[in-house]
Amino acid sequence: MEFESCFDIIGPIMVGPSSSHTAGVVSIGKFVHELLDGCPEEADIIFYDSFAETYQGHGTDKALLGGLLGMNTDDSRIKHAIEMTHHYGLTYGIQLEGSCPYYDHPNTTFITARSKDSIVKVGGVSLGGGLSKIFMINGELVDIRLSTNDDISTLATHFSECVKKDTVLKGVV
Amino acid sequence: MMEIRSMRELIEITKLEKKSIGQIMLMKEEKKSGKDQETIIRMMEERLIKMKEAIDSGKNDPSPAPSGISGGDAVKMSQYVRRGKSLSGTYISDAMTFSLATSESNARMGVIVATPTAGAAGILPGVLFSLHENDGTPYEELVMGLFTASALGYVIANRSFISGAAGGCQAEVGSATAMAAGTIVELKGGTPEQAVNATAIAMKSLLGLVCDPVAGLVEVPCIKRNVIGTSIAFSAADLALAGIESRIPCDEVINAMYEVGKDMPRVLKETSLGGLAMTETGKKVKERLFSKKS
Ligand code: SF4
Numbered sequence: 001m002e003f004e005s006c007f008d009i010i011g012p013i014m015v016g017p018s019s020s021h022t023a024g025v026v027s028i029g030k031f032v033h034e035l036l037d038g039c040p041e042e043a044d045i046i047f048y049d050s051f052a053e054t055y056q057g058h059g060t061d062k063a064l065l066g067g068l069l070g071m072n073t074d075d076s077r078i079k080h081a082i083e084m085t086h087h088y089g090l091t092y093g094i095q096l097e098g099s100c101p102y103y104d105h106p107n108t109t110f111i112t113a114r115s116k117d118s119i120v121k122v123g124g125v126s127l128g129g130g131l132s133k134i135f136m137i138n139g140e141l142v143d144i145r146l147s148t149n150d151d152i153s154t155l156a157t158h159f160s161e162c163v164k165k166d167t168v169l170k171g172v173v
Numbered sequence: 174m175m176e177i178r179s180m181r182e183l184i185e186i187t188k189l190e191k192k193s194i195g196q197i198m199l200m201k202e203e204k205k206s207g208k209d210q211e212t213i214i215r216m217m218e219e220r221l222i223k224m225k226e227a228i229d230s231g232k233n234d235p236s237p238a239p240s241g242i243s244g245g246d247a248v249k250m251s252q253y254v255r256r257g258k259s260l261s262g263t264y265i266s267d268a269m270t271f272s273l274a275t276s277e278s279n280a281r282m283g284v285i286v287a288t289p290t291a292g293a294a295g296i297l298p299g300v301l302f303s304l305h306e307n308d309g310t311p312y313e314e315l316v317m318g319l320f321t322a323s324a325l326g327y328v329i330a331n332r333s334f335i336s337g338a339a340g341g342c343q344a345e346v347g348s349a350t351a352m353a354a355g356t357i358v359e360l361k362g363g364t365p366e367q368a369v370n371a372t373a374i375a376m377k378s379l380l381g382l383v384c385d386p387v388a389g390l391v392e393v394p395c396i397k398r399n400v401i402g403t404s405i406a407f408s409a410a411d412l413a414l415a416g417i418e419s420r421i422p423c424d425e426v427i428n429a430m431y432e433v434g435k436d437m438p439r440v441l442k443e444t445s446l447g448g449l450a451m452t453e454t455g456k457k458v459k460e461r462l463f464s465k466k467s
Contacts, residue, residue: 001176001178001331002330002331003327003330003331004205005202005205005206006198006199006201006202006213006217006319006320006323006324006327007202007216007217007220007323008289008327008330009288009289009322009323009326009327009330009335009352010217010220010286010287010288010289010297010319010322010323010326011220011286011287011288012286012287013219013220013223013284013285013286014284014285014286014287014291015282015283015284015285016278016279016280016281016282016283016284016285016291016294016391017279017280017282017291017292017390017391017392018290018291018292018391019287019289019290019291019292019336020290020336020337020338021338022291023287023291049439049444050338050442050443050444053389053443053444053445053446054386054389054443054444054445055389056389056462056463057240057386057388057389057390057391057445057462058389058390058391059282074284076282076284078282079282105339106338106339106439106442106443106444107336107338107339127336127339128289128290128330128334128335128336128338128339129287129289129290129330129335129336130287130290
């Protein structure tokens with residue numbers, strides 16, 4: 001059962017306009033933020049399918065960037081996230097693709113994010129109603145369910161190993 | 174407590190426990206989250222208050238959304254309703270006004286409560302605050318109504334879809350309308366069976382509805398679909414309260430919604446590549462907005 005709580009259905013309290021294209025995506029960005037323990041310096045973003053078609057209209061880019069900057073779903077600054085990336089020193093690129101080869105859902109994204117000494121590649125899917133799921137971290141399949149009621153920072157600490165591991169690899173290369 | 178996988182199971186539990194659908198959901202949340210009832214009720218109350226704030230800010234705001242393709246209709250509607258000549262009666266007219274106000278706020282990137290999604294955020298607040306306005310249903314009962322709605326939505330979401338991208342607008346406005354219909358029934362003293370019948374009837378009326386937002390924005394046709402959703406919710410509730418049943422059981426209706434959603438082509442699932450999004454006007458709007466941006 002993907003939906004567990006009454007607040008998965010009534011909620012989140014969020015900035016509009018779309019729970020799947022805005023709210024759920026903020027959580028995915030926020031997870032990456034927590035995984036890196038702060039705002040990344042660089043982010044390569046891939047939007048698949050429905051995200052690729054409509055991200056401008058829904059502000060999906062603003063939502064993901066807002067999350068990467070550390071904002072929560074009901075943060076009214078999300079609409080200014082693009083301008084705010086400059087202040088935070090985040091440079092980013094967005095690539096658009098068709099169906100996601102790793103997860104069968106139209107609202108999927110991949111983010112490769114770097115901060116000073118770590119790099120992480122995260123696949124996320126927004127399931128609707130503000131609920132989302134991280135399905136891949138650095139090539140490994142995972143199943144981390146994110147709802148806007150969750151403490152994303154605690155969730156992410158369980159997976160901080162993934163980031164470290166990759167840092168070691170990078171050192172070797 | 175047993176897991177609730179279907180409306181049939183939900184009804185069984187209400188009988189077993191001698192409780193309403195809303196109370197069952199509250200109990201279930203208590204068990205699952207480990208929080209006490211008081212905390213859970215307070216959290217739900219917070220959502221009700223946010224809904225009210227969205228209505229209040231939207232009702233008097235004539236300004237257009239950033240896109241320029243929506244805004245100002247809530248003000249028009251409430252002026253019209255105040256003249257006392259609306260054909261649909263005050264329950265539905267007020268619900269339509271409140272629903273417009275909420276969905277217009279959403280389009281302005283204002284704070285709203287997703288019920289179950291942001292695209293369909295206008296329907297439930299619309300009917301709840303219309304009940305409050307027209308027969309003085311107190312806030313505590315409206316909060317319980319949100320538990321009822323969440324139980325109905327919970328079953329739908331776990332059996333089918335609730336997002337337009339996954340299942341078309343039938344999954345989004347359809348689910349929200351179905352939840353609202355059942356909620357009205359429970360708040361007006363109907364039985365759990367009647368509430369579930371209202372849910373089924375409302376969902377059947379919107380089965381097959383495609384998701385085709387113009388320029389990918391949750392505005393056209395979304396806002397007006399929310400508005401009409403409130404009137405379908407009231408009609409379905411009236412039918413169920415009259416003792417009329419859905420000939421197809423609710424669980425089967427939900428399964429049908431799932432099958433229809435799966436078969437729906439990708440162009441009609443929030444990609445803005447079909448339906449109203451691809452009309453002459455729809456395409457012009459998209460061109461205008463995106464050329465402005467780049
Ligand atoms: S048309 Fe699509 S985006 Fe608009 S309310 Fe319906 S499901 Fe949501």
